Amino acid sequence: MTDVPMFYYTTLAALLFSIGAVGVIVKRNPILIFMSIELMLNAVNLSFITYSRYLHFLEGQVYAFLLITVAAAEVAVGLAIIVALFRSKREVDVDAASLMKE
């Protein structure tokens, strides 16, 4: 069996998750923000599968599978929202969507 410690995998997942979180905040293009969120979800999947492997419960893979489905659904709606909002605009800038504040 594998001799890579579980810690390596879980840390990788945490790292990817954090990078994704940074991306959400520093990107102004909503598509890129969304891609960063996808990265976060991928990190979560990695986390699930790692635990599934090391704790020997297959359920982690089931969870990861369900999560992928959720991500797919989010993509469908999310991209539709982005398209709907920015269709009429020249610039795809999430900061421009700030009619409502305070």
Added chain:
Amino acid sequence: MAISFEIVFFGVFAGIAVILAIMMLSVKSPVHAALCLVGVMIMLAILYLMLHAYFLSVVQIVVYAGAVMVLFLFVIMFFYSPGASDPSRMSVHFTHIAGAIILAVILLAVITGSFLLSGNVSLTEKPSAAQMTDIEKPIAETSEAPLTEETSRMIEKQNPQLVGRMLFTKYLLPFELTSLLLLAAMVGAVVLARRSPPAEAGSAGGDGND
């Protein structure tokens, strides 16, 4: 601990994944960023293989790298009509970048720290009998019992079957719920993708829709 092939492989793929993830945030063009993300996903798929999650590895490639990212690329292309300005040029306030990075580093540190504090850092093999205590016992009776040598080999062979079996038995309800979720997402996408009705004839536009 002698460095094994596995660790080397892990190091290489994980490294590439991290580099690509960072590149995704730093490259100018959204198309390139999308490609970086595809790269990360493929690296992850490889890692899934190393984790014996064969079924998911394939799903990762097909659904994520294949379908989802293609959708992303479509949308990016949609906005990349000539004449549209390049969104990647937009500057971000320095404090945002600094704040995000600092917070993310703290998050990473805290969560990694939690792994270290929890004491299962060096877990590489399946838990010994001593470790298999509270957590394991109730599960030991179930079909996805901790693996012995042979069942683990069986699982390697039958991974898709086992995952599928669980999805359709114990996790039937969540699974069915995802179908509802996808249906709603589809309907939602259709609703939103519709051309908005002309502002002055709101009600008339509505009438035409059904």
Added chain:
Amino acid sequence: MTSMEFSPQTIDFTAIMPIIIISAGILVTLLLPFAAKGRAKIINPLVALIVLLAAFISSARIWDLGRASFDGMYTADNATLFASFIFIIVAFITVIAITARYCPFLRSPDGEGLFASPEVFPLMLTVVVGAIVMSASRNLILTFLAIETLSIPLYVLAGMNLSSERSKEASLKYFLTGAFASGFLAYGISLIYGAVGKLGYHAILDACSPTAADYTLYAGLALVAVGFGFKVALVPFHAWVPDVYQGSPALISGFMASLVKAAGFTAILRFFGEGIVPLYGIWWVAIAIIAALTMTVGNLMALNQIVLKRLLAYSSIAHAGYLLLAVLIIGKEWSEKGVTAGAPLGDAMQCAFFYLAGYVFAIIGSFAIIWWLTPSDKEGALLEIDDVRGLNDRHPLHAALFALFLFSLAGFPITAGFLGKFFLFASALSHGFILLVVFALLNAVLSAYYYLKIIVAMYMKSAPEHASLCEEPSPNPWIYAVVWTCTLATLWLGIIPASILGLLGSVSVGG
């Protein structure tokens, strides 16, 4: 639990009958427009109403039976059922109210260019399914999926008014922050999975001990709290709320403020009460801080707000803060006594549900009135306090009912809001949360100010020169039905709470 072999017998269909019925309704309302063409406009909502009614009845039929299905992953105990009643009634009200403008022959001048598409009904029904599953779920992954099932249609519903930039913006903001928070929730779940190896609440309950140093579990539950906190709009995960409530069509805002909050709190109470209650000593500080922050920030931000929908949004944030007290009470009570299946809910759960019921009717009633008053040439998102000036002179009934809802939100006696606060705070006090209760009371005092600002405007100021309200709020019976329902419920709960309390008294933790 012993045999994992799948057989149809392990599924208790009566338990999940409400969601099966509603799911069928989703398909029918989705496909009907293709068959019925123009008539769908009236048939579709009718189907939705019938479906909700059927779901209500099928829920009522298993009252007190404590049915569980899917190995206890889905538990239709009385707590779930009571929550389901709230969801279904809210959905019912909203469907009726939407229909009033949606039907061609009932249509009034619609400012929000509203709901031209028949898809609004299947989407709303999907939200209800999500909410019911959230309240019934005793497995984190199912809870997560239920939250997503609830959220994704809402992202769409928020942006339903395609002719409004604000609506679309609301949708985008809701979606991006929502997906981000979902990421945290999912990651938290994975960490809990890593620590416990299972996601069933009972398994978590058995596995967690306050003395172990299982920091992964703690990190996991903190991140899960973030995800839940986002859904019910706790500070600092609240920032989306005002923007989204303002931009969305008013009825959808009301729907979110009532149903989503109720569903979120039911799920939180379940998870914190039945899942991680042994760790009470570890999470209570964080929850207490969040509770104090939430009520204070919500109220302070509402103080000088002049846009009605935003004001109500901030107020709904503050209410989430009060409700969080219930989580603390349950944690304290159950960590001391231990949770046993079939045990009566205890004060805290009773208070929480009573508070929720009272809050739900007041907030949805308020949004319904705002929606009703929205003039044809102005977006509801921009309706300000000044616009309702002198409302009493023009539409005394509207003003009176709106005032009643605001009184309930502010917690004045003989409304549901007063008793809700009374029970909740009294229970918190008797469990020793003195400082928090004092804080909450101060907040309640502070909050009266902004609710009263609206009432002052309605009753004590003369109407603006050029009327900026819907001149002739549609005198149609549907809307009267909606607003009167909320009114009666608010007063009923406030004056004769015994009936509901009696019902809640029999609510117990599922077996």
Added chain:
Amino acid sequence: MEMNLLDLVGLAIAFPLLGTLILGLFGRFMPRIAVSIIAPATVGLSFIIGLITLFVYRTDSALIGGQPYVSYLFTWIQSGDFTANFSLLIDPLSITMMLIVTGVSFIIHVYSIGYMAHDKDHARFFAYLNLFVGAMLILVLASSLPVMFIGWEGVGLCSYLLIGFWYEKASANIAGMKAFVVNRIGDFGVLIAMFMLFASENFVSLEFLDINGAARIFGETNYNSPFIIAVCLFLFLGATGKSAQIPLYIWLPDAMEGPTPVSALIHAATMVTAGVYMLARLNVLFSIAPTAMLVVAVIGCATAFFAATIALSQVDIKRVLAYSTVSQLGYMFLACGVGAFWVGIFHLMTHAFFKALLFLGAGSVIHGMSDDQDIRNMGGLAKRMPVTYWTFLVAALAIAGVPFFSGFFSKDEILASTFWFGAEFPSGKILYVIALITAFMTAFYMFRLVIRTFLGKPVTEKAKKAHESPRVMTIPLIILAVLAFVGGYVALPHVISGPLGYSNPLEQFLKPAAQTYQISEHPVGEAYGVASAEYVETIEGVSVEGEDVIHEAAGHGEDEAHHPADISWYLILASIVFAGLGIWGAYLYFRMTDWAKLPALSRLIRRLQIVNDWSLKKWFVDELYQYTIVEPGKVLAQISLIFDQVVVDGIVNGTAGFFAFVGDRIRRFQTGIVREYALGILLGAVSVVIIVFITRMVL
């Protein structure tokens, strides 16, 4: 449960509320005359029910001995072992309050018909007024704290609606808001106290009888314990808010923006006394917390003094009366604070009569002066408005504490009680001295008002053209004047009544309900209510051994009767002297030149001046007076005003401003930029994880 005539009392609440409903929904479509009949009629019916209740209560054999009767309406809250019934408590205290409230309200309703005759919104006005009466009746009849709180909030709301009634005036709006905010602070106190009692294991329910019963037992072991003191002080905070005491009095003078009948009803006669009523209602609870009682006495005394100094220099007729109200309420709290609860209620009653009369008189003056309220523009109105003048004079004499008028008796009782309190508690003598000085100031500012308004020559054209008000307004004035005169005779001081062989009926009546409970001297379970267990029997209509009870209760009352008679006479003399000095002082300071045309009172004062001239040279008096009384008085008034406007107002407005400022600051975080919201979520997530970890590590 057997039906009892006393259960009719529920109808007393129902009538005014029904009136509100009718007037609120259909008022605008009804002819003016119909509105003018319905509104007073509902209150009149309530008053009649009040009388019936009194009669039945006094004669019902089952209730002899002052046993309370609880009229059960329905179960309001039932949760676990906690039950709050919506039921009404009928005992001497609530009957007294009910009669005061409905009686004064009825008179004011009638008066309002004339006063609001030209207002287009009179239906709305009467709807609010009726709502107020309904809420006030709930407040005074409630049998438990939560039910009382309904009335408590209800009267606050009505007060707020009625202050802002003339919404065209911006100042009315601000005043309404201020009243509301201050009241909410008070409500906060009541709520806290209520929750503390609720959470305490020693108090089983929030029924008043149970609270007092439990307090009796609890006091045995926890006499003056911090818990009880805290509860009482929070309750008192609520009372200061509703009854306009330091520091929460600021709303009352501003509340004078409302129509004058409203000021008379709500801000003088009824609502503002709610705090006093609550203290009397929870007398046993307060009795076991002497520290809290002392705070009540000190605050009451300070308020009485402080408000009186401000009243000295006000020029708006209604504001003078407003500060005077604050001051008189201070007296009532002083009475409660020194343990003479029934005296507080006695003064509450006489005050309701004469202060309502003063306000209605002021309303009549304002009416006659075409809405001018500045006393500097008045003068000489006595001739033009004789009825108003004479009735106003009666009220002024009553409030100043001139013998034979109602205010004299009640104020004298307060002063005497304070003196005896001082006898037991040495530094309490200061309270007595301050109270006496306040009595002097009261007489002074009241007669300043009378002189400048009614006597002398008209200062302005308006004053010359002033006319008497219509009969619908003057008749209520006359009725109130009669009450303001005779109101005191229901409770003559012991030194007077004793020798006459005539007992003090009000004291006899009220004592069982509102006396000091002295834990150290009396065994548990005596006196009023005996214990909560027996009150159940009372509900059943079963007679309990009331004879003993009243005997014991009266026995306690003997204490004061046994005070040495000569000292009591000196006390009475002292209060007469101080009141006389005040009136005389006012005359000296604002003396008239045109004596010939002056009505009787001034002639009387003039005679006093002759005496004065005879003994001392006029200029010397003037100088002496100027430098010993007037100048210090002015300085004092100035200081008080500064305190009022800068410190108290400043604190209240500053607090409001502070919250508004903080709110605006926080709102800036709501930038509308979604990425920053995400940053907030990330920050929150990191913080939550860290807090959880720290909690775990500290554990």
